Each structure stands twice: as C-alpha cells, then as structure tokens.
Amino acid sequence: GESVGLHLPTLSVQEGDNSIINCAYSNSASDYFIWYKQESGKGPQFIIDIRSNMDKRQGQRVTVLLNKTVKHLSLQIAATQPGDSAVYFCAENDGSSNTGKLIFGQGTTLQVKP
C-alpha cells in the first residue's frame, strides 16, 4: 500500500549545527504534509505543515521543503539545540478521501551532541 518513509533512522548532530531530516512519500494524491516532533513518552507535537501548492515554508528555526517531482519532504532545523532531541515524523494526508486521516512515516531520531 501507499506509505511514507524516512531515509535515515537516526541523525546525530552537534549543538549549533543545522539539521536536515528527510522523508519520502509515495502517494501522489497527497496534498498536505506535516512534521511532528515526539519526545519520549509523549504525544506528537506539531512543528510545521505545508500544502502541495507550495515548495517551501518557514517557521521559527524550522523550514519545510517539498519536492513533488520526486515526492520528497525535508525538515531543516537551524542552530540545533539539545531540546530538539526527539523523534521526528513526517505525515501526509490521504489526498483522495478528505477524511482528515494522516499517514505517518517511520520516524527519525535526532540526537544533539553538546
């Protein structure tokens, strides 16, 4: 079936460096994408979203890039901090059904070294 997956299971970065987390999706009908951050034992926390009519969106210290041609999504975190250590999930909607359901990728663990 259709799925969203991540290229790297674990990313280790030095504090202060920029982080880039990648995600590949396979459903060409998806038109809405979200990045979530999940800390251990907690629910996912919304970071940033992007619609398919955009290719870039910026938030505070975070940027999401969408490349629909190759079905690729990335999350860039500027000046990574220890508090950014968590698992990051990309998620896509089911663009054909308008149900609000989100399909999650497998997750990337971000480790920030002091």
Next chain:
Amino acid sequence: GAVVSQHPSRVICKSGTSVKIECRSLDFQATTMFWYRQFPKQSLMLMATSNEGSKATYEQGVEKDKFLINHASLTLSTLTVTSAHPEDSSFYICSAIEPVTNEKLFFGSGTQLSVL
C-alpha cells in the same frame, strides 16, 4: 494551538480486564477524532476514526469489538480496550482535527497501557 487532553497517562491492568481511555478537546469542538497505536521505536498506526454521533470507522485489521470507540459529544471520545491481553500493551494516542484549517491534527499526550 488546539489542546487535546488524554487520560489516563498510564494504566496497568490485569489480563482479561477492560480499560477506558478518554480523549477531550479542551478549547474547540471536534466532530472527528482519531485513535493511534504506537509500539516502542515504531511509528504511529491509525486504529480508527471516531465520528461524533455515529459509528467509528476502523482501519483494516483492527477489531472493532476489541477496541470500542464512543464519541458521544463534540469534545469527548473514548477508547475501551476490552478483555485486554499482554499483546494489547502499547502507547495509545488520540488526536483531533483543528477546526480552523480542518486539516491540522493535534495530539493528546498518550496513554501507556501495560497488561500483566
């Protein structure tokens, strides 16, 4: 952002008992809520869509008689794990659609269920 409250955060129960988990939207009305399940070091898997005033829609492979969902009001959905067994031990997370965009999902804090 929209606040979704989930209780309890942790529950330990004996095999064969039933456990109820509550999910509330605190500052908005949610006609649709979603229940996810997450095993350690794995992603979130959608179990069912909870619809206010109607039956829940279950994903393929999820037993509706095992995981009872009730969405009796616009701010409350409950998930009851009936006759729980050790294999039901998992992290259960609810979410609700934020009403302004009608797309963004906000999540509860999750419930860690441990069945002995």
